[in-house]
Amino acid sequence: MTMSLRLSALAIGLAALAAVLMPLPEMRPALAQANPAAEREDAMETISKQLRPLAGMARGQQAFDGQAVKAAAEKILAEFNRAEKLFPEGSGGGKSRALPAIWEQPDAFAARFEEAKAAASAVAKAGEANSQDRFQEAFKTLGGACAACHKTFRAPEN
Numbered sequence: 001m002t003m004s005l006r007l008s009a010l011a012i013g014l015a016a017l018a019a020v021l022m023p024l025p026e027m028r029p030a031l032a033q034a035n036p037a038a039e040r041e042d043a044m045e046t047i048s049k050q051l052r053p054l055a056g057m058a059r060g061q062q063a064f065d066g067q068a069v070k071a072a073a074e075k076i077l078a079e080f081n082r083a084e085k086l087f088p089e090g091s092g093g094g095k096s097r098a099l100p101a102i103w104e105q106p107d108a109f110a111a112r113f114e115e116a117k118a119a120a121s122a123v124a125k126a127g128e129a130n131s132q133d134r135f136q137e138a139f140k141t142l143g144g145a146c147a148a149c150h151k152t153f154r155a156p157e158n
């Protein structure tokens with residue numbers, strides 16, 4: 001084999017290798033989500049747990065604590081960021097209450113997540129500013145964001 005032939009053989013070999021390696025990054029999320037329905041249930045449970053003391057403060061059953069509000073709302077925001085990646089197509093059915101509308105109206109579903117994240121962020125900022133008035137407003141918006149998404153995209157409990 002001449003030098004140039006050997007080089008072109010190498011080039012072909014590299015191209016073939018690249019073609020094999022290319023799909024890997026796209027496959028990784030699927031591998032990381034062996035059970036997305038269970039993972040999103042976990043995320044939603046964590047969100048719900050963090051929301052409880054906030055609801056207590058909003059109703060005046062618990063003393064307002066700006067630092068605690070900020071910490072809880074930031075945790076909720078992080079879980080929303082996690083949860084929104086846990087709805088791959090085809091992961092509904094079985095025990096999941098995720099409705100087909102999630103995959104039929106992906107833009108609307110994504111928009112509900114954006115609203116909920118913005119609301120969680122506003123709650124965190126109200127906590128950081130130690131403003132109970134701003135907290136009351138932002139908390140109402142956050143509660144509305146949970147309800148708005150569940151109404152269209154989550155099946156009722158049976």
Ligand code: HEC
Nearest residue numbers: 037041044047048096097098112113116145146149153154
């Ligand atoms: C963008 C849509 C969306 C938003 C926003 C959202 N959820 Fe959910 N939530 C869902 C869907 C869809 C399910 C059903 C998931 C499944 O069963 O596969 C769910 C499930 C749940 C569950 C049941 C988990 C379980 O044990 O099965 C709880 C609790 C919950 N959400 C709480 C909340 C709270 C609290 C908020 C607001 C702070 C919220 N969610 C915001 C879409 C959303």
